[in-house]
Amino acid sequence: MxxxxxxxxxxxxxxxxxxxxxxxxxxxxxxxxxxxxxxxxxxxxxxxxxxxxxxxxxxxxxxxxxxxxxxxxxxxxxxxxxxxxxLDRMNAIESIDVAASTMTVQAGATLQAVHEAAAAKGLLFGVDLGARGSCQIGGNLATNAGGNGVLQFGMMREQTLGLEAVLADGRVLPMMRPMQKNNTGYDLKQLFIGAEGTLGVITRAVLRLHPLPRTRATMLVALPTFDAALELLGRLHARFSGSVSAFELMWRDFVAASLKWQSLREPFDDVHPFIVLTEISGSNEAALAAALEEELGSAMEAGLVLDAAIAQSQAQARSFWKIREATAELPTNMHPPLNFDVSLPMADIGRFAAACRAALDARWPGNISVFFGHIGDSNLHLSTDMSTVDGSEHDVEAIVYGEVEKFSGSVSAEHGIGLHKKPWLGVSRTPDELEAMRSIKLALDPLGLMNPGKVFD
Incomplete structure (x- = not known):
């Protein structure tokens, strides 16, 4: 029936x-x-x-x-x-308001379709990630996705002005008002962003757009230490306030794996401990290039930068990004990969990575683990080849999440909890916080029918 x-x-x-x-x-x-x-x-x-x-x-x-x-x-x-x-059939870009810089979309629209529709109107959507051609806005909202543009624009939560969601009993919450200022009690839409479908189904959204940059510079910069990366980021923020759109730090283990997997050449004559891929937006190409060369020269004199390359074409910029986006190669080259997506206080990320590396090497000498991340927004990724750690998933997780707890970090920066991280949620949430979350769940989904078993029991 x-x-x-x-x-x-x-x-x-x-x-x-x-x-x-x-x-x-x-x-x-x-x-x-x-x-x-x-x-x-x-x-x-x-x-x-x-x-x-x-x-x-x-x-x-x-x-x-x-x-x-x-x-x-x-x-x-x-x-x-x-x-x-x-939601794949609900994929329409319903409207774009150029004057208000907003876009109304159905939840099944892909992130790439949103980017292309915004660009056609001279605008930019602030969230971008490697799965842009397949991932959908509803899923991005349900997981509060981040990706490469968080440093400049914020995560999906910051990009959302309105939302439509359907509760478990079929009631529709039409929270689609596109105003930035709307102080009328609880901001209900925020409950559904990051809830991973456990409170209801997101069906439509009003997204915030931004002016499309007139020019953008893409650079690869070689660095001696993690702390040098943080100091360089601070300098870039001070010189190009609000214009640093990406700051992707790659440890040597990740760079070496990426080059090997994709048969790419070393980007510099020498091998360096860290390489950062950074993008800066601006209004004048010549002025931006001159300012970057000056800033990089100053950083080299200070010993922060060992070498640097500024892309001279879109093709070269894509080749720089190809190194960073080797994450698409993980399933093919690790057997299988065990992926971590954690966040920590920025100043502690270098020490956290070193502690994880030391603990993993002590337990499984010769293991293959790679470190990389957005860094400027406190997000670090770590992937371990399970075939090099005896397939001991729980033991690797215990080491990594144990270090996360020591550094007061989060077990999930942008991927969500789902099933995979549910056993470790207590590392980042207190019992009282979990009880408050369960109370919200009970209020909106009293029968427990929405995505049961995900996030928490």
């Missing part, structure tokens, strides 16, 4: 079961616990999402929202007793 009612409400082409459900909908990029859901729902509009959730509540069937399935924490992995609800 339940499936028949879904077909009647959504249409036969919007409800798939059994082997008609494509394998991609049985897990996400994390590869955690693949499962065939009871059904796959692909609604076309908010009304159909509402109808589907009403029926799920009526029959007590859990719902697992799915976006582009590019998550790395298992947040979109379905269950055999649940329906998977995909």
């Amino acid at each position: 339940f499936l028949a009612e879904l077909v009647e409400a959504l249409g036969a082409d919007a409800v798939s079961t059994g082997e008609a459900i494509a394998p991609r909908h049985r897990t996400d990029w994390s590869g955690v616990s693949p499962a065939l859901p009871l059904a796959l729902l692909r609604p076309r509009n908010t009304g159909q999402v509402s109808a589907a959730l009403r029926l799920c509540t009526k029959h007590g069937v859990p719902v697992v929202p799915q976006g582009g399935l590019t998550g790395l924490a298992g947040g979109a992995v379905p269950r055999p007793d649940a329906v998977a609800l995909s």
